[in-house]
Structures are given as C-alpha cells and as structure tokens.
C-alpha cells in the first residue's frame with residue numbers, strides 16, 4: 001500500500017504519459033491508467049508506476065479499476081483526469097447519436113464515478129489534495145464540427161465547479177483548458193497550418209505547458225474552481 005499517490009488517466013500516451021513521467025521524476029508515487037497497452041505503459045512500470053486498465057465507456061470496468069486502486073493505495077495526493085476521445089461529429093445523425101453516449105461516458109460519467117469512488121483516498125492525503133480536469137478551450141467557445149465533443153467537455157467543466165464547491169477546503173478542484181497542444185496523426189498539414197494561423201503564439205505547444213499548468217495548480221494553495229487556458233491565445237481569435 002502506498003501513500004499520497006498521483007492518479008493520472010490516459011497515461012499510456014502523449015499528454016498523460018508526459019504528466020506521469022514528470023510526477024515520477026518529482027518523486028511522487030504514480031498510478032497510471034491506460035485503455036490500450038503501449039510502450040510508454042511499460043516504461044512507466046519500469047519506473048515504478050502502478051498501471052491500471054479500464055475502458056471508460058464501461059462503468060463496471062471503471063469500478064473494477066477503482067477497487068484495484070483502493071486495494072493498493074492508502075491515500076491520493078491528486079487525480080488528473082486526462083483521458084479523452086476526440087472525433088468530429090458524424091454528418092449522419094444515426095452515426096452521431098452513439099457519439100453522445102461515448103463522449104458523455106468518457107468525459108462526464110467516468111470522471112464523476114472515479115471522483116466519487118476515490119474521494120476517501122483524497123481525504124486521507126497528508127495535506128490538501130487536488131483534482132484536475134483537463135477540458136478544452138472549445139468547452140467555452142465550441143467548434144461546431146466537434147459539437148458533441150465540445151458539449152461533453154463543457155459538461156465536465158461544469159461538473160468540476162460542483163466538485164470544487166462540494167469538496168473544499170480539503171480537496172481543491174481545478175480545470176486546465178488546452179489549445180493546440182499535440183495534433184493527431186490524421187491532421188493534414190493544411191489543417192495544422194490553419195489552426196496555428198489562428199493561434200496568437202503560432203506554434204504547436206507539445207505536452208510540457210500542460211505539465212507546467214498541472215504542477216502549478218497542485219503547488220498553489222489558493223486556487224479552486226479555477227479554469228486555466230493553456231492555448232497560445234487561440235481562444236481570442
């Protein structure tokens with residue numbers, strides 16, 4: 001059983017993996033969630049992280065993951081909700097309707113289910129503990145091409161504010177809103193160029209700015225209910 005662990009969802013790749021690497025390097029015990037196995041998962045295991053698997057569309061899978069965490073962890077320093085799906089809304093309504101379930105489950109129901117199950121471990125932390133939800137600047141100002149995704153991120157953002165009200169002062173709850181952090185492999189060069197032309201600072205950030213924002217939130221004793229854009233100014237254009 002370990003104390004004051006940091007639990008990161010979607011830790012098997014990209015931003016989530018960068019977060020797990022950083023907090024391990026800072027000396028924190030880390031629990032990393034993954035949906036699919038990856039080379040990065042094995043690297044985290046080799047560094048001593050506890051890796052847990054779950055499909056966030058399946059509430060039983062999530063419940064089993066939470067039970068596994070409770071059996072191996074005496075307290076949590078933080079939960080960072082990073083896991084997410086990202087697809088355009090299908091043009092065909094019949095294909096779009098299942099996306100509502102997918103995004104609702106991954107972005108709203110599962111973060112709520114995890115927080116609710118693991119609040120006792122957050123309260124058992126030796127100091128004030130944290131929940132960080134990673135949403136999107138699109139939660140405030142949606143891109144209609146991704147309307148269902150955006151609405152689910154807005155729902156997560158609103159849930160975050162309820163958790164902040166419910167859990168203070170022992171647990172802080174904050175939101176990070178990324179902008180163009182890491183494109184997908186399916187983004188065309190033209191699409192990337194268009195996005196960055198609308199981004200004041202003009203470059204694809206990489207995961208480090210999100211790591212910096214998460215670390216700053218955990219270190220700041222006087223932020224809860226905060227919503228922090230990390231977007232190169234994209235939300236202003």
Ligand SMILES: NC(=O)C1=CN([C@@H]2O[C@H](COP(=O)(O)OP(=O)(O)OC[C@H]3O[C@@H](n4cnc5c(N)ncnc54)[C@H](OP(=O)(O)O)[C@@H]3O)[C@@H](O)[C@H]2O)C=CC1
Nearest residue numbers: 010012014015034035036055056082083084178180181182
């Ligand atoms: N990348 C960007 O430019 C931006 C990112 N964001 C947000 O930042 C966060 C990190 O972004 P990024 O690293 O690109 O995220 P990814 O798109 O790479 O997804 C993160 C993880 O979510 C997990 N995931 C997807 N579906 C499921 C599922 N059904 N059950 C469990 N886990 C699942 C995946 O796990 P696995 O790999 O194990 O399958 C994946 O590694 C996300 O919340 C994203 O919405 C917001 C705006 C911009």
Ligand SMILES: Nc1nc2c(c(=O)[nH]1)N=C([C@H](O)[C@@H](O)CO)CN2
Nearest residue numbers: 084085086179180181182183184195
């Ligand atoms: N889960 C994800 N959410 C988002 C991603 C991503 O890769 N995974 N990417 C974006 C876009 O790249 C956007 O930031 C650039 O237009 C948004 N959300």
